Each structure stands twice: as structure tokens, then as C-alpha cells.
Amino acid sequence: MYVHIPFCTTKCSYCAFSVSHNGLGLQGEYFEALAAEVRHYLTNGPFLLGDGGFDTVYFGGGTPSLVEPSLLGNFLASIPVAIGAEVTVEVNPESARKDLFASYVDFGVTRVSIGVQTFDDRVLRYFGRNHDSYGAERAIGLACDTEGLSVGIDLVYGSEVEDDESWRSTISKVAPLAPKVSHVSAYALGIEPRTRLHHLRASSQCEDVLAARYLMADEVFEGCGLANYEVSNWSRPDRRCLHNLNYWNWGDYLGVGLGAHSHFGRLRWWNDPSLKRYIAAVKLDGSGFIGGEELEDSQIATERLMLALRTKKGLSEDELKVLTSKYGNEKLLELFEVESGRASLRPTGRLLADGVFRALSS
Ligand SMILES: C[S@@+](CC[C@H](N)C(=O)[O-])C[C@H]1O[C@@H](n2cnc3c(N)ncnc32)[C@H](O)[C@@H]1O
Ligand code: SF4
Structure with a gap:
């Protein structure tokens, strides 16, 4: 929470x-x-x-x-x-x-x-x-x-x-x-x-x-x-x-309070960012909900990849090999280090995390 x-x-x-x-x-x-x-x-x-x-x-x-x-x-x-x-x-x-x-x-x-x-x-x-x-x-x-x-x-x-x-x-x-x-x-x-x-x-x-x-x-x-x-x-x-x-890790979470965001399965939603409106909304409806979205499979896959690239847990070595060969980006492998079958970006690779993500998802 x-x-x-x-x-x-x-x-x-x-x-x-x-x-x-x-x-x-x-x-x-x-x-x-x-x-x-x-x-x-x-x-x-x-x-x-x-x-x-x-x-x-x-x-x-x-x-x-x-x-x-x-x-x-x-x-x-x-x-x-x-x-x-x-x-x-x-x-x-x-x-x-x-x-x-x-x-x-x-x-x-x-x-x-x-x-x-x-x-x-x-x-x-x-x-x-x-x-x-x-x-x-x-x-x-x-x-x-x-x-x-x-x-x-x-x-x-x-x-x-x-x-x-x-x-x-x-x-x-x-x-x-x-x-x-x-x-x-x-x-x-x-x-x-x-x-x-x-x-x-x-x-x-x-x-x-x-x-x-x-x-x-x-x-x-x-x-x-x-x-x-x-x-x-x-x-x-x-x-x-x-x-x-x-x-x-793309887990579920409940966010409470003004402007807070929540995530459950395919759903993501967020609260009103104004203090007075948030309090009034909770009194009226029980929550400060103001908007939300349901995510498509492709959006979920893209976001999971972007988040995984940022972490030490990274991707499985096999998944990385499939992605790099799919887009002809084998040179990107140099930016990764592999430990126990998991591939994560080296320090110099982390500097380029956004570019690596684009290269592996386009
Ligand atoms: C929720 S914020 C603020 C928490 C707390 N009120 C404070 O000021 O320490 C958490 C952290 O995000 C970082 N942060 C906030 N705005 C930032 C910005 N524009 N650029 C980079 N880091 C930022 C700061 O390090 C901050 O401590
Ligand atoms: S205004 Fe300053 S103290 Fe308040 S949340 Fe922002 S960074 Fe933290």
C-alpha cells in the first residue's frame, strides 16, 4: 500500500x-x-x-x-x-x-x-x-x-x-x-x-x-x-x-490519498490531486478515484520490459537473446552482464537504459 x-x-x-x-x-x-x-x-x-x-x-x-x-x-x-x-x-x-x-x-x-x-x-x-x-x-x-x-x-x-x-x-x-x-x-x-x-x-x-x-x-x-x-x-x-x-516487478498495489495511483492486474487508476476535492470525494463515494485505464497485453509486455531493464533482476538470458536477435541488435549484449541465468545492464549500460529499451521493443 x-x-x-x-x-x-x-x-x-x-x-x-x-x-x-x-x-x-x-x-x-x-x-x-x-x-x-x-x-x-x-x-x-x-x-x-x-x-x-x-x-x-x-x-x-x-x-x-x-x-x-x-x-x-x-x-x-x-x-x-x-x-x-x-x-x-x-x-x-x-x-x-x-x-x-x-x-x-x-x-x-x-x-x-x-x-x-x-x-x-x-x-x-x-x-x-x-x-x-x-x-x-x-x-x-x-x-x-x-x-x-x-x-x-x-x-x-x-x-x-x-x-x-x-x-x-x-x-x-x-x-x-x-x-x-x-x-x-x-x-x-x-x-x-x-x-x-x-x-x-x-x-x-x-x-x-x-x-x-x-x-x-x-x-x-x-x-x-x-x-x-x-x-x-x-x-x-x-x-x-x-x-x-x-x-x-509489475506487482499489484493500492495507493490511497490525493493523487495516489493503484494497480491491480490489467487495471490502473488514480485519485484526485486536490486536497479538498479528495476529502469531499471520499466522504461522498468512499474513494478519491478520478480516472483509470485497462491495459492491453502489448502495453503490459512493453512496460514489464522497460521496468525489468532498470533492475538487477533484469531479464532471463534466453529472453534477452530472443529480443536482441529478433531486432538484429546482438551488439547490445555487450551492455549486459549475466549472473545465474539473469541478464542485467552493466553500469555503462544503465546510462543507456532508455535507448536499450527502445531498441528491444521497436
Ligand atoms: C517523494 S520525494 C520527496 C520526499 C520528501 N518530502 C523530501 O523532500 O525528502 C522523494 C525523492 O524524490 C527525489 N526527487 C523529487 N523531485 C525530484 C526531481 N525533480 N529530480 C530528481 N529527483 C527528485 C528526491 O530525492 C526526493 O527525496
Ligand atoms: S516540496 Fe520539498 S519537502 Fe515537499 S515533497 Fe517536494 S521535495 Fe519534499
């Missing part, structure tokens, strides 16, 4: 997510709507969980760490969660407190994903973040000292104010933090429409620079025991994010 928490205190310059700055006063009402929406799907929807409950629950945002922790705890207590489930909360560094993390563990949370973005204060200011590098290190320290919590961090590279030295210094801070920090996501900055950076006509670094920074990060992370398992994700082998793996 994905639970979207849309509240933020300010809007970061690169962020295109569905968030609300002045809606925090509605958090109680919002959590009532979330619980009602889950009840709606458990009674009317296709999510027949049996006795098991949800294998993973992911509170993403927005800023889930901004909400009253008891709301999160009561919500978790009200839904069926499987024994041993992975329960993640995205945390912004400025919210980090020892007692907050302790209460998360009491509620059954097993991992936090901390939005560090960079350890360079100049870049943090450019991103309009509400924390500095000291705040990020403090948050990581508090989370790592909390028994029962796995700790991951998010990084973003390639802004126009970042140089090689800035990125090198950020990733070099990860090595001494591992293995306590057991998961890192590193994303190339995207300048998305309707963001402040887009409005200011900012640009990110050119593709060659992004590629060099990606390879730099891959080398450092692999060197400290964090293995790549999806284009932008590295972890200790026992600390992969099961929730995200389910997306990449």
Missing part, C-alpha cells in the same frame, strides 16, 4: 509532487479520509488480502514526518498489515527527533527514507530545502541510533550549481555512514514543468556530466557494500526496498 501524505511547510525549487503548504490544519480530516478509503477498497475492491494483510506500506509525500505521529500510528493500527511487513516513512531532516523515530518503531515502522539530497549547503539553498548539511547528518545519526529502524537516504545530482567536487564530497560522506545507512537512492535532477526551477528557466548539467556523476556514485556506493539493484537505487543486499521492488 502507498499512502500519500501531501503536507509540506514550503515548496522546494525542483519539486513537482502533489503537495499542500497550508493544509496541515486538515491533517486529522485527511487521515479519516485515508482510513475510509482503505475500508472502501477492502470491502468493495479487488484487494482480497485473506488473513495476510499488506506486505509493504509506504508513507510518501509530501512530508509524512510533518504529521502528528499518533495519526500515523492510529492509521497503521486500523489497517491489515502482514506480520514482518516492511513499513517505510519518508522523513525530511528538519523533522528528525529521537522521540519521533522511537514512536515510529512502536507503531511498526521498519524503515525511514531521509531526503538529504546533498551535503553541499550551497546546493541545498538552491533547492530551497529547509535543512543544511549539519541537519542532514544529525537526522541520519538519530535514525541510525534508533533500534529496529533501517535507514536510507535520497540524493539528487546534476544541478547547475553543483560541480564534480561538490558531488564527490557528498557521495564520499556515504562511505563512513554505511553499513548503518543501508540504502541510497541517487536521482539525476529533472527540471519538471510547474516547478520554480522550470519557471526560472534553470537547466541541469549536460548528459555527459550526469553520466560521469552517476558512474562516480556507483563506484563509491558499490565500494562500501551498497549494491545497485535498480538504476537509481543501491543497498545492502538484505535492505532492498521491497515496496519499490513490487512496482518494478
